[in-house]
Amino acid sequence: MELQRTAVVKLSVPNERQDDLKRTMDTFRDASQRFADRGWQGDDSGYVITSRSRLQPLVYDDIREDTGLHSDLTVAAVNHASDALSGCVDRMKEGERTSKPVFTSNTTVYNTNAITYFDGYCSLAAYGSGRVHAEYVYPDDSLQAEYMEGDEWTKQGAKLRYDCQSDTYYLHVSVKQEREDSSEGAESRTVLGVDRNVDGYLAVTSTGAFIGNADLLNHKRREYERRRNRLQQTGTRNAHLTIQSIGDTFANWSEDFLHQASKRLVKEAASQDCSVIVFEDLKRIRDRISGASKFQQWAFRELKRQAEYKARAHGIAVESVHPAYTSQRCSHTNCGFTHEDNRDGDEFACQKCGKELHSDYNAARNIAHRYVQNRLKSGSGRATNHLALKSGTLNGNGDYSPSTV
Ligand SMILES: [Zn+2]
Incomplete structure (x- = not known):
C-alpha cells in the first residue's frame, strides 16, 4: 500500500533572491494563462485542447523566447493549464456552464527537475543568478520535519505558494511511502x-x-463574498490587492476547515x-x-x-x-x-x-x-x-x- 501526504513547509528565502522568486511566480502564472488561452481557443474542430502533449508544441517555444522561463517550469505550466482545462471540460460534460480558466493565485508548480531537496533546505529553479536556496522553517512539534528530512518519505513535485498577507513562501510537497499491506484480503467488511x-x-x-x-462554513463564505463585492465596487488598485488577499485567506480557511472534517x-x-x-x-x-x-x-x-x-x-x-x-x-x-x-x-x-x-x-x-x-x-x-x-x-x-x- 502506498501512503501519500502533503508536507507544508515554510521557507526562509534570502532577501536578495525574493524578487527572483516573485518574478518566476508571476511569469509562471502568465505562462499557464497563455497555455490555457490557447487550449480554450480550441483545435480545428473547435474542441478545447486538454491534452498536454498537444498543447505544449503550440505555445512552448514562444513562451520560452518571450520570457526565458526555465524549461521545466514551462513544462509544469503546460501541465497546470491542461489540468484546469480538463476540469472545465468535465464540468461541461456535467452540463454546467463553464468559462475559461483564469489563473490568479500566487503559485508556482515545481516538478522534480526544477526543485532539489536537501536536509534542511531545497533549491528552486528561478530567474537571476542560479537556483534559489531556501531553508525549511519548522514549527516546534511538526510532522513536517518527519516528511522532509531523511529518506523515509520519497519527495515528489511541489507547489510553491506565496501568502501576501504574511509575506511568506510555503512549499507544499507531495511525499509518499510504501507500507506493507495489512488489510487487503480481509473478508468481513x-x-x-x-x-x-x-x-x-x-x-x-x-x-x-x-x-x-x-x-459556519456558509457564514464565512457569505462574509467573504460581501467584502469582495464591496471592494469590487471601489475598484481601486488597493482594493484589488485586498480582494486577492482576502480570497487567499478564505481559500486557506475553508481548505483547513474541510481538512479537520475529513x-x-x-x-x-x-x-x-x-x-x-x-x-x-x-x-x-x-x-x-x-x-x-x-x-x-x-x-x-x-x-x-x-x-x-x-x-x-x-x-x-x-x-x-x-x-x-x-x-x-x-x-x-x-x-x-x-x-x-x-x-x-x-x-x-x-x-x-x-x-x-x-x-x-x-x-x-x-x-x-x-x-x-x-x-x-x-x-x-x-x-x-x-x-x-x-x-x-x-x-x-x-x-x-x-x-x-
Ligand atoms: Zn420504520
Whole structure:
C-alpha cells in the first residue's frame, strides 16, 4: 500500500533572491494563462485542447523566447493549464456552464527537475543568478520535519505558494511511502455511511458522529463574498490587492476547515474498524441538495477527495452509492418503510414502525445499507456474506448520540 501526504513547509528565502522568486511566480502564472488561452481557443474542430502533449508544441517555444522561463517550469505550466482545462471540460460534460480558466493565485508548480531537496533546505529553479536556496522553517512539534528530512518519505513535485498577507513562501510537497499491506484480503467488511449536508452538520456518519458545522462554513463564505463585492465596487488598485488577499485567506480557511472534517471522518472509520467509507454519488444528488451553491458543491467534492487520500493511508476504501430515497427510507432493522412524510427537517419519524431518529443519521445508515445491498446483489466475492452495518456505538434503541459536536 502506498501512503501519500502533503508536507507544508515554510521557507526562509534570502532577501536578495525574493524578487527572483516573485518574478518566476508571476511569469509562471502568465505562462499557464497563455497555455490555457490557447487550449480554450480550441483545435480545428473547435474542441478545447486538454491534452498536454498537444498543447505544449503550440505555445512552448514562444513562451520560452518571450520570457526565458526555465524549461521545466514551462513544462509544469503546460501541465497546470491542461489540468484546469480538463476540469472545465468535465464540468461541461456535467452540463454546467463553464468559462475559461483564469489563473490568479500566487503559485508556482515545481516538478522534480526544477526543485532539489536537501536536509534542511531545497533549491528552486528561478530567474537571476542560479537556483534559489531556501531553508525549511519548522514549527516546534511538526510532522513536517518527519516528511522532509531523511529518506523515509520519497519527495515528489511541489507547489510553491506565496501568502501576501504574511509575506511568506510555503512549499507544499507531495511525499509518499510504501507500507506493507495489512488489510487487503480481509473478508468481513464494516461500512461507514456518510451523509453530507448544506446546513446543520456538514457530515453525519452511520455510527452517529456529527462532524463539522456547515452553517459556519456558509457564514464565512457569505462574509467573504460581501467584502469582495464591496471592494469590487471601489475598484481601486488597493482594493484589488485586498480582494486577492482576502480570497487567499478564505481559500486557506475553508481548505483547513474541510481538512479537520475529513480527518475526523477517517478517524471515525478507523476507530470503528471500517474498511469502507460510503458517500452518496454527488452527480445524482439532485433532490435533497438541489439548492446547493457551487461553493457548497465544491465543499462536498473536496471533503470526499480529502477523505479518500486520508483513508488510503489506513487501508480504507471510499465508495459511493445512488442517493435516491436515502432521506425518506426508515433505516430501522427490518423496517425500510419509505415515505416522504417520514422526514420533517432534522427529525425522522417512521410512519410505519414509529422509529424516531435524527434525519441525517438515518440517511447515513441508509447510505451504508445501500452499499451493503449492492454488494450482496452483485455477488462480489466471498466477502459479501460477512458484510455488516455498524451501529454498535449507539444506545440500545438505536437513537443517535452525537459523539462530536
Ligand atoms: Zn420504520
